[in-house]
Amino acid sequence: MEAIDVITAKRDGGELTRDQIRWVVDAYTRGEVAEEQMAALSMAVVWRGMTRAEVSEWTRAMLDSGQRLDFTGLARPTTDKHSTGGVGDKITLPLTPTVAACGAAVPQLSGRGLGHTGGTLDKLESVPGWRADLTPEQMLEQLVTAGCAVCAAGPDLAPADRKLYALRDVTGTVESIPLIAASIMSKKLAEGTSSLVLDVKVGSGAFMKDAASARELAETMVAIGTDHGVRTRALLTAMDTPLGRRVGNALEVAEAVEVLSGGGPDDVVELTVELAREMLRAAGLSGGTDPADALRDGSAMESWRRMVAAQGGDPDAALPVAAEQRDILSPATGTLTRLDAYAVGFAAWRLGAGRARKEDAVSPGAGVELHAKPGEPVRAGRPLFTLHTDDPARFDRAAEVLADSFSLDGPERRLPLVVDRIG
Ligand code: URA
Numbered sequence: 001m002e003a004i005d006v007i008t009a010k011r012d013g014g015e016l017t018r019d020q021i022r023w024v025v026d027a028y029t030r031g032e033v034a035e036e037q038m039a040a041l042s043m044a045v046v047w048r049g050m051t052r053a054e055v056s057e058w059t060r061a062m063l064d065s066g067q068r069l070d071f072t073g074l075a076r077p078t079t080d081k082h083s084t085g086g087v088g089d090k091i092t093l094p095l096t097p098t099v100a101a102c103g104a105a106v107p108q109l110s111g112r113g114l115g116h117t118g119g120t121l122d123k124l125e126s127v128p129g130w131r132a133d134l135t136p137e138q139m140l141e142q143l144v145t146a147g148c149a150v151c152a153a154g155p156d157l158a159p160a161d162r163k164l165y166a167l168r169d170v171t172g173t174v175e176s177i178p179l180i181a182a183s184i185m186s187k188k189l190a191e192g193t194s195s196l197v198l199d200v201k202v203g204s205g206a207f208m209k210d211a212a213s214a215r216e217l218a219e220t221m222v223a224i225g226t227d228h229g230v231r232t233r234a235l236l237t238a239m240d241t242p243l244g245r246r247v248g249n250a251l252e253v254a255e256a257v258e259v260l261s262g263g264g265p266d267d268v269v270e271l272t273v274e275l276a277r278e279m280l281r282a283a284g285l286s287g288g289t290d291p292a293d294a295l296r297d298g299s300a301m302e303s304w305r306r307m308v309a310a311q312g313g314d315p316d317a318a319l320p321v322a323a324e325q326r327d328i329l330s331p332a333t334g335t336l337t338r339l340d341a342y343a344v345g346f347a348a349w350r351l352g353a354g355r356a357r358k359e360d361a362v363s364p365g366a367g368v369e370l371h372a373k374p375g376e377p378v379r380a381g382r383p384l385f386t387l388h389t390d391d392p393a394r395f396d397r398a399a400e401v402l403a404d405s406f407s408l409d410g411p412e413r414r415l416p417l418v419v420d421r422i423g
Contacts, residue, residue: 003027003037010044018057025061029160035167042164042173050178055220056227058178062186063228065160069107069136069192074143076105079283080193081275082184084217085117087205087345088242092120092150093256094264094272094295095279097303100147101294102276104283107143109153109191113354113362116205116345118252121152126250126320126364130313146306158186177213181220188225195231195282197275198222202419203240205341211236211419222423231282233423237271238415241339241374244268248353248367248388250319260301265373267417269295274418322351322365322388326395330378334408339374343405347398351389363390368398374414 001023010016016024024041027033050058071078079099083089096106110132113119121132134142134151142149155162161183168174188196200208200218208214218234225232244265246255258264259272276291294300305315348354352363369386372378384406387398 003033003041007037007041007044010041010048013048015051016054021054021057022061025058025065025160029065029163038164038167039171039173042168042171042176042179045179046173046176052223055178055182056224059182059185059189059224060228062158062160062164062182063189066158066190067136067154067156068190069139071105071107071140071143071192072194074105076103076147077195077283077285078107078193079104079195079197079279080106080108080188080191081197081199081279082188083199084184084201084207086201086239086243087117087341087348088244088247088252089118089201089239090123090244090252090256091199091268091271091275093123093253094259094268094300094304095275096148096150097260097307098272098276098291098294098300099279100307101299101303102280102289102291103285104147104280105143106148107139107191107193108148108150109157109187110150111153115354116342116349118247118249118345118348118354120150122362123249123252124150124313126253127308127313127315128317130308130311132311134311142307142310146310147303148307149311150307151311153187153191157190161186177217177220180207181217181224185221185224185228189228189230193230195279196225197278197282198232198234199275200234200236201239202236203238203341203415205242205345206239215420215422218422226423233278233282233421235275235278235421236419238417238419239341240415242341242344242370243271245370245373246367247344247348247370248351248365249362250321250364251367251369251388254319257304259295260304262296267373270417320364322363322367323390324388324392324395326387327383328385328387328399328402329381330384330408331380332408333380334378336372336374336376336378336406336408337410337412338407339370340405343401344368344370347387347401347405350398350401351387351394352391366390368402374412378408
């Protein structure tokens with residue numbers, strides 16, 4: 001087979017065959033299809049799209065490029081969640097131990113933040129001693145002893161996606177629903193879970209800015225999961241405004257611990273409980289302990305402590321705090337009617353919470369604290385935001401981004417927390 005034939009077939013709007021897809025993904029992973037050829041094929045997919053059969057086969061080819069974890073021997077059913085990423089999205093932290101406390105095993109492979117969205121591993125690494133790397137054997141052992149593990153994907157999981165994602169990132173070919181869906185699902189299927197709940201974010205702080213494209217991404221991923229024998233559902237959830245009241249690594253861990261202690265912001269609690277119920281339903285465990293009870297009765301917290309300790313972390317240690325803080329005051333008295341997720345995420349990034357390049361380090365204490373959420377009253381001269389950073393030269397650049405991030409009064413435009421359910 002020749003790469004040029006596969007590229008021109010897609011360029012001209014044709015449907016690729018199973019053999020073409022398997023060959024091109026495999027040959028690319030082995031270095032036999034050149035980077036420029038795969039870039040051309042990716043761009044043809046951006047323009048021409050893929051059928052359900054093509055996207056399912058593309059996912060299978062990427063999945064088969066590496067190892068697939070196997071947790072079928074566990075006594076508990078496995079279930080997992082994947083979020084497409086947002087601002088203040090610390091939900092994995094309270095959710096994973098809560099679902100484990102309700103009887104499922106949760107093998108959660110997570111990522112690091114890039115750009116304005118945070119990453120679960122960066123957040124957890126602000127817990128002193130905690131480490132993200134587990135071998136498949138350590139992961140299995142932890143699922144038996146603690147019921148859950150949050151860790152980094154090893155290099156053997158979907159290596160084709162690892163190589164292709166790096167190429168898409170520099171060739172303007174990330175923004176393709178079939179390529180995004182296949183990329184996410186190849187990694188999730190490689191993780192070996194038997195059921196999966198997708199949290200597809202919609203709004204300014206999300207990959208998908210409008211509900212129609214978020215719905216299309218969710219439907220594509222649910223179809224891929226179903227084609228591969230994994231019970232898959234999706235929730236479309238709001239990312240027009242940040243989740244919770246803290247954005248930044250250690251700041252978000254502290255908020256997650258509040259939720260695990262039975263408190264915390266309403267939206268974080270509500271989304272944790274909604275997603276936990278979906279995961280338990282998908283795992284065939286609804287009707288047992290309710291996640292809201294597990295948060296109230298301390299069992300979710302116990303599960304969190306076991307999980308953190310199993311990965312070398314000290315759940316009682318003080319979290320890192322940034323060297324400097326500065327308040328931004330409200331210019332008027334009124335009601336906060338809009339708080340833009342993207343701007344808050346970008347400000348946190350400018351304060352040092354995120355990275356510009358993969359190899360950069362993040363500042364664990366950096367980020368933004370929100371003193372009001374949309375719908376709440378604010379008073380002139382009182383703090384609207386507190387900025388946290390280790391480098392005071394960053395304050396002005398973050399404040400500049402936040403200047404237009406909010407509105408006081410006027411019509412309230414807010415998405416419902418759960419916009420839709422699919423699957
Ligand atoms: N996240 C992924 O894992 N892959 C994509 O293509 C986009 C977001």
